[in-house]
């Protein structure tokens with residue numbers, strides 16, 4: 001007899017987009033090589049830079065300005081006033097709703113390695129004294145993919161902010177939907193978007209910061225719904241990968257068409273903000289809206 005749940009019990013496979021991202025990840029994201037811990041070599045410009053300077057510069061190359069990826073905790077430290085951040089919805093745990101082989105083990109392993117419970121950390125605190133609810137995605141956790149818990153945490157962050165009349169700032173970083181959760185992952189797109197819409201109708205501010213990489217179902221939902229959409233320099237931002245796009249439209253795509261710089265030239269985003277200016281920019285936007 002045909003069982004509907006078997007539909008989702010696919011063997012291990014990667015979508016083209018996830019495969020491309022993983023390949024790109026190997027080359028691009030790997031942190032600069034660390035010969036002896038003191039010095040690192042920038043994979044972008046080849047300069048050797050002092051590791052301490054690199055970290056003090058919030059993982060931006062001091063020679064060429066290339067923005068390396070930050071994890072969620074580093075991002076929170078960068079943006080929130082010291083000691084003000086309080087995490088919310090920490091009790092939501094990822095389960096294996098479709099009985100996808102190996103998913104529980106993968107989650108348990110990733111929790112240990114990435115040192116966070118899921119691919120997004122949500123909470124509230126102050127940005128240069130301005131109250132804000134934030135959701136910070138972390139690409140170290142299964143490529144920041146959006147499963148049920150990620151969608152639920154983002155939705156609850158919006159609802160919390162709406163109830164308290166506060167802005168929401170989302171730092172997006174995602175490979176897209178969580179394939180191990182199938183259709184349950186896809187429905188997070190609608191759920192998060194609806195929560196963003198209710199927050200919007202209440203007259204509250206929503207700002208998104210697109211970081212490297214922002215792709216797939218996250219791009220196709222809340223990441224592109226900000227009243228103001230900011231991006232970090234050089235960030236990969238797109239929906240499907242280049243190969244999928246070319247096959248679909250039957251045309252060659254231009255070089256760099258999924259970078260923050262290309263998107264600002266074509267009106268998709270509002271501003272590219274370097275990391276050293278990000279906190280000040282966000283605090284000014286909040287101030288403008290709420291004063």
Ligand SMILES: [Zn+2]
Nearest residue numbers: 042045061064
């Ligand atoms: Zn560099």
